[in-house]
Amino acid sequence: MPRQFINPTEIPSDCKLTKADLDTPFLAVDLNKMDFNISRLSQATKDFNVDWRPHCKGHKSSIIATRLVAAGAIGATCAKLAEAEVMVRGGVPDVLIANLIVGDSKLRRLANLCKEGDPIVCIDHLDQAIPMNDAMLREAVQCRVIIEVNIGLDRVGCNPEETLALARELHAMQGLKFSGIMGYEGHLLTIEDQDEKRSEIEKALRFLSNNAKQLKANGIPCGIVSCGGTGSYLLSRMQDGITELQAGGGMFMDQFYEQQCQITGMKKALTIVATVVGRPTPERAIIDSGKKTLHVEYEPAIVVGRDDIKVARLSAEHGELELSGAAQNLKIGERLELVPGYADMTCVLHDFFYVFQNDTLVDIWPLEARGLLQ
Numbered sequence: 622m623p624r625q626f627i628n629p630t631e632i633p634s635d636c637k638l639t640k641a642d643l644d645t646p647f648l649a650v651d652l653n654k655m656d657f658n659i660s661r662l663s664q665a666t667k668d669f670n671v672d673w674r675p676h677c678k679g680h681k682s683s684i685i686a687t688r689l690v691a692a693g694a695i696g697a698t699c700a701k702l703a704e705a706e707v708m709v710r711g712g713v714p715d716v717l718i719a720n721l722i723v724g725d726s727k728l729r730r731l732a733n734l735c736k737e738g739d740p741i742v743c744i745d746h747l748d749q750a751i752p753m754n755d756a757m758l759r760e761a762v763q764c765r766v767i768i769e770v771n772i773g774l775d776r777v778g779c780n781p782e783e784t785l786a787l788a789r790e791l792h793a794m795q796g797l798k799f800s801g802i803m804g805y806e807g808h809l810l811t812i813e814d815q816d817e818k819r820s821e822i823e824k825a826l827r828f829l830s831n832n833a834k835q836l837k838a839n840g841i842p843c844g845i846v847s848c849g850g851t852g853s854y855l856l857s858r859m860q861d862g863i864t865e866l867q868a869g870g871g872m873f874m875d876q877f878y879e880q881q882c883q884i885t886g887m888k889k890a891l892t893i894v895a896t897v898v899g900r901p902t903p904e905r906a907i908i909d910s911g912k913k914t915l916h917v918e919y920e921p922a923i924v925v926g927r928d929d930i931k932v933a934r935l936s937a938e939h940g941e942l943e944l945s946g947a948a949q950n951l952k953i954g955e956r957l958e959l960v961p962g963y964a965d966m967t968c969v970l971h972d973f974f975y976v977f978q979n980d981t982l983v984d985i986w987p988l989e990a991r992g993l994l995q
């Protein structure tokens with residue numbers, strides 16, 4: 622019997638549901654495919670003796686983070702303090718906040734988090750470090766910090782020539798435990814020519830390995846040298862001196878990673894299940910999924926198994942499909958499954974992952990850190 626629900630607490634535990642039983646649109650995870658991707662990512666880092674600290678900015682779920690740790694991850698990378706709080710309180714104590722934390726209230730929260738877990742925070746300027754050190758001393762805790770180095774992305778990060786001087790200052794602060802460096806080669810993910818991509822990544826990450834050598838030569842410990850995303854990890858893992866990788870989104874895979882970053886061999890584990898609600902012309906269909914359901918800015922979504930359907934245009938709550946061939950027989954009420962252009966920005970539009978094995982609903986995972994941007 623069809624059911625309508627939006628919250629997992631409404632589902633009786635003995636109720637066997639399939640995709641067809643859920644109201645659309647919803648965010649579906651294929652558990653077997655996700656676990657396949659997770660084991661590939663995990664093995665890919667093991668093969669090169671590099672630790673794996675997958676980014677949680679996309680999934681925002683401590684259930685998934687815990688699953689990743691069970692599959693070999695050493696912890697989680699987070700984009701926000703609030704994400705780190707969710708992960709630590711959800712059972713993943715070893716978190717890297719790959720971001721800068723500023724403001725008294727946040728520093729108090731960070732000091733409290735140091736009592737519950739073992740976070741690492743990025744610093745790229747002394748003016749972030751001084752109040753952080755003070756806040757940790759006030760609470761009698763020590764927080765691990767690493768320096769974020771600008772390796773070419775030109776987003777945050779100190780100039781590589783400034784790393785040593787900053788590291789000396791951080792190493793001397795009693796409230797901070799200087800633990801290493803990181804950089805993100807995000808500007809190199811979409812280089813088409815693979816030899817050029819390898820050589821540019823090698824060049825960018827050499828800033829990190831040279832900095833790490835320089836710190837050690839000056840008696841400053843540099844245990845962590847972190848970098849890497851899904852679009853680069855296969856190349857970044859083999860670069861000199863790298864100790865850990867942050868690749869996370871590959872657990873779901875999406876069109877952006879496949880089409881623009883040329884990452885192959887992974888399965889599309891994340892889909893949006895949508896319903897055809899309108900058929901204005903033989904060549905056009907309207908689905909109940911628009912920009913509030915599906916992110917397509919970087920790369921168009923595709924309809925699973927349907928080369929004859931193109932996602933043409935999205936408005937807030939409507940998706941417009943272009944139909945050719947057999948797709949012109951598509952009927953109002955039929956369901957389609959779409960792979961998002963960019964999984965990361967699609968997930969955060971939803972409250973829950975509906976988790977399936979084949980067609981059976983086996984779990985529902987909340988995106989606990991969704992909307993927690995502070």
Ligand SMILES: Cc1ncc(COP(=O)(O)O)c(C=O)c1O
Nearest residue numbers: 676719805850851867868869870
């Ligand atoms: C600091 C940092 N690390 C890693 C990544 C890559 O994450 P993913 O593997 O999910 O693409 C990003 C992406 O924005 C990032 O900002």
